Amino acid sequence: MSLPELQKKLVAAARLKAPDERVPYAFEKRVMAQLAARAGADDWVFWSRGLWRAAASCVAVALLLGAVSLFQPKAPDSGKDLSQDFENTLLASADLPDNSTP
Amino acid sequence: MEPSEAELIAAVLKGDSASFEPLVVKYSPRVFATARRYARRESEIEDIVQEVWLKAFDKLKTFRGEAPFEHWLMRMAVRTCYDFLRGHQRNRVSSFSEISEPEEDWLERFVAEPGNAAEDADAAKLLIDRVLEKLSPEARLVIQLLEIEDRSVKEIAEITGWSVPLVKVRAFRARGEMRKILARMTQDKYL
Numbered sequence: 140m141s142l143p144e145l146q147k148k149l150v151a152a153a154r155l156k157a158p159d160e161r162v163p164y165a166f167e168k169r170v171m172a173q174l175a176a177r178a179g180a181d182d183w184v185f186w187s188r189g190l191w192r193a194a195a196s197c198v199a200v201a202l203l204l205g206a207v208s209l210f211q212p213k214a215p216d217s218g219k220d221l222s223q224d225f226e227n228t229l230l231a232s233a234d235l236p237d238n239s240t241p
Numbered sequence: 242m243e244p245s246e247a248e249l250i251a252a253v254l255k256g257d258s259a260s261f262e263p264l265v266v267k268y269s270p271r272v273f274a275t276a277r278r279y280a281r282r283e284s285e286i287e288d289i290v291q292e293v294w295l296k297a298f299d300k301l302k303t304f305r306g307e308a309p310f311e312h313w314l315m316r317m318a319v320r321t322c323y324d325f326l327r328g329h330q331r332n333r334v335s336s337f338s339e340i341s342e343p344e345e346d347w348l349e350r351f352v353a354e355p356g357n358a359a360e361d362a363d364a365a366k367l368l369i370d371r372v373l374e375k376l377s378p379e380a381r382l383v384i385q386l387l388e389i390e391d392r393s394v395k396e397i398a399e400i401t402g403w404s405v406p407l408v409k410v411r412a413f414r415a416r417g418e419m420r421k422i423l424a425r426m427t428q429d430k431y432l
Contacts, residue, residue, distance in 0.1 A: 142423050144355055146416075149372060149423075152365035153389045158274035163287060167265040170294045174258055177295070 246310050253301055265294055268311060272318045278385055279322035280329075281370070289325050293318045316400050319382070323401070326378035340426075344368050348427070375422045380415035387412050 227234075244252070244260070252260035269290065276289040296317055304313050340348075347364035359365070373381055386392045386400065387408075394412070398405045 141355065142420050142427070145351060145423055145427070146419060148351065148355070148360055149365060149369040150384075150388045151360040152362070153369040153373070154391075155361050156366050156369075159277050160270035160274045162269045162273055163283075166269055166287070166290070167262055170265050170291060171258070171262050173291065173295065174261065174298055178258070 247306060250301060250304065250306075250310065253298070258298075261298055264297075264310070268314055269294075271311070271315065275315060275318045276322060278389075279326055279381070281374075285325070285329075289321055290318075293321045296321065319386070319400050320402070323378060323382050326381060330378065340371065341367065344371075352427075372419065372422050372426065376415065376418055379411050380418045383408065383411045383415040384419060387415075 243263075246264070249260045249264055253264075272290050272293050273286065276286045276293075280286045280289055293314070297314055300317070304310065341364075343362075343364040344367050347362055347368065373384065376384060382401065383397065386397045387394070392400075394405055394408050397403070397408045401408070403411070
């Protein structure tokens with residue numbers, strides 16, 4: 140049997156086969172509905188992606204600030220705590236010597 | 242007066258999605274015909290055509306209008322069919338024991354008297370479908386476009402995005418692959 144001849148015959152058979160152009164009923168409506176559904180879904184995707192990105196940025200900023208405060212060299216301890224500083228600041232005007240009196 | 246194709250495309254690009262529908266109506270028969278060359282099941286064919294249209298909608302802004310819209314669309318259809326073939330490579334390596342009686346009769350007639358085996362017989366068409374299904378995606382695409390649709394190497398290069406030398410190499414390999422499949426088919430039956 141000649142294989143090239145068989146190949147030629149079968150290719151000729153395929154050429155003779157008319158392509159079927161039948162389109163299912165209301166196929167275009169289905170495509171349009173799919174496009175409309177995707178457009179709706181796209182809006183949600185847009186918002187959800189935006190919110191996730193915003194959340195990720197917030198986490199990144201928080202981590203960065205945390206790292207900065209963690210690795211920042213500490214100021215020399217003056218021996219006073221925050222409450223002492225606060226009290227001093229608040230009462231600073233009262234502690235000032237009154238120079239107006241003769 | 243109905244709007245022209247260019248007007249419809251411009252309207253879609255401006256955001257009027259409804260203008261896409263006449264294009265779907267006009268070109269779906271050709272896209273279905275193309276998809277039926279590569280897939281057999283009707284559900285798969287519909288999926289392919291739907292994907293072609295969704296892609297066409299998404300990429301419409303890349304259509305520059307230098308070539309007819311139909312050419313641009315058919316290129317997309319062939320590429321989508323090729324992607325489909327690559328995604329459905331199972332069942333390619335099976336034997337030919339399942340060929341039907343009319344197909345066997347046609348082969349026997351060909352073996353006995355090659356000139357008397359008619360090309361327009363349904364059995365021959367079933368046989369070639371069977372052979373094409375067993376080809377690799379690249380080989381099938383090349384045989385389909387080059388041998389069956391009688392397109393030039395340059396045209397195939399444009400459609401597939403492959404270079405001209407690559408199309409030639411793939412065509413050479415595809416013919417060899419097809420011959421091997423035919424050899425196996427006839428060996429299963431006649432040796």
